[in-house]
Amino acid sequence: MPEITVDARGMACPGPISALTRAYRNANNGDVIIVMATDPGFEPDVKAWIERTKNELLELKKEGGVITAKIKVVAKK
Template sequence: MPEITVDARGMACPGPISALTRAYRNAQNGDIIIVLATDPGFKPDVQAWIEKTRNELVSLTEEGGVIKAVIKVTAKK
């Protein structure tokens, strides 16, 4: 299962979601996308993105001001 890491630390909204969307375009079903962000708005944004795209949010954590979203790509056609 390939992993794609997106370092969006320091980006303001909508930067982290835009970076996630770009990574998603190149991903395949089964891939894991890990997004690191510092914008507090990223948490609700990534949850909305998951609902919209119907992929799987494996985990969403925050430590030391860094939000880490682990997403499994499941909705590519």
């Protein structure tokens, strides 16, 4: 499955979610979007984005101040 990497490190809210949304527009069902962000607000924001868009959160981890979300695109029509 194709992976799309979004490096949103250093961006403040709503930058990381905006970058994720742009990547999502260009993605297809089955693609995996990997987003890296340093904004502490990204974690709750990405959880809300997943619920709203009905996509699948594969992984959410924090390492060394970087929050990484791995999202599988399943809700594109």
